Amino acid sequence: MLRWYRRTGATVIARGAGAAAGVGFFGHGSTAITESYYIEPDRTVDPDDALLRHEMTAEEEEALAEFDESNDDQTERHARKLKIPEQA
Numbered sequence: 041m042l043r044w045y046r047r048t049g050a051t052v053i054a055r056g057a058g059a060a061a062g063v064g065f066f067g068h069g070s071t072a073i074t075e076s077y078y079i080e081p082d083r084t085v086d087p088d089d090a091l092l093r094h095e096m097t098a099e100e101e102e103a104l105a106e107f108d109e110s111n112d113d114q115t116e117r118h119a120r121k122l123k124i125p126e127q128a
Contacts, residue, residue, distance in 0.1 A: 050078035 046066070053062045059071045059079060068074050096104070 051080045054079045
């Protein structure tokens with residue numbers, strides 16, 4: 041049970057302050073031990089970049105273009121409101 045608490049603590053510290061902070065907290069000699077045995081891998085990150093290599097469908101391309109256009113319009117409105125000169 042103690043290992044679970046140590047592992048949870050190390051993971052929380054690593055997420056908030058980095059693996060080096062976990063090393064200092066546990067008194068390990070390097071990040072290798074702390075990362076291997078105590079810090080849970082962040083599974084919210086796509087480890088093999090599959091999402092980055094995803095080919096967008098025509099519908100996704102269209103939706104993204106519409107989103108970009110609406111953001112451009114909104115940015116222009118804000119710039120005019122703040123009297124920011126347009127860039128070339």
